[in-house]
Amino acid sequence: MVREYQEEYFVRVALVVDTHVPRRERRDRFGDSPRLEAAISLAASIADALSRGENLIDVLGAGREVQFLQAGRHRAPLEQILENLACLEPTRDDPTELLHASLAEHWRSLSTMICVFLQANPARRNLVQAALEAGCSVKVILIESDRRDRQAEEELAALPGIELTLLRPEQILAGTMHEL
Numbered sequence: 656m657v658r659e660y661q662e663e664y665f666v667r668v669a670l671v672v673d674t675h676v677p678r679r680e681r682r683d684r685f686g687d688s689p690r691l692e693a694a695i696s697l698a699a700s701i702a703d704a705l706s707r708g709e710n711l712i713d714v715l716g717a718g719r720e721v722q723f724l725q726a727g728r729h730r731a732p733l734e735q736i737l738e739n740l741a742c743l744e745p746t747r748d749d750p751t752e753l754l755h756a757s758l759a760e761h762w763r764s765l766s767t768m769i770c771v772f773l774q775a776n777p778a779r780r781n782l783v784q785a786a787l788e789a790g791c792s793v794k795v796i797l798i799e800s801d802r803r804d805r806q807a808e809e810e811l812a813a814l815p816g817i818e819l820t821l822l823r824p825e826q827i828l829a830g831t832m833h834e835l
Contacts, residue, residue, distance in 0.1 A: 666709070668712050668767045669715060669786075670705070670714045671715050671769070675747075675749045676688040676773065677774075688745055693822075693828050699736070702714060702733065713761065715758065751776075759785070762786065762789035763789060765789070770795045772797050775797060779811065780807070780814065794817075795818070795819045799821055
């Protein structure tokens, strides 16, 4: 009998959730941002789908500080991911630089980064660019707003190797989406 060593490789996915809601953004009657609610709901669905496989999932969201949770492969259960996502609060200051700094130490171990962004801007483009340069595949889901910056969206979409999907919050919140 011969025993052969085979190195195991696990797919490590960073799920980045944008929580920056500008002051001027439209709110619902409870004072909540429909786009942030849609982003959190979509991130929960993505985490659910990823947790069914053999993936390691790093869930990141930022408010005043970065919330980081590693799940999958017998780590935190899906319920803990959902609890963390439910606790995300909107932030008035753009947390992209905080997220970038938190991810910088993990670039080499990440296979994929999935970003649920509420807006496109140069800071988010730089975050995606850094992930691409580190060899990550990147999917960006942009929750559209009424005040879209089409030039920033085009610059983000122009990055080589990025997959960009534009969604309306109503699509997500209605529960009519079945795949991305």
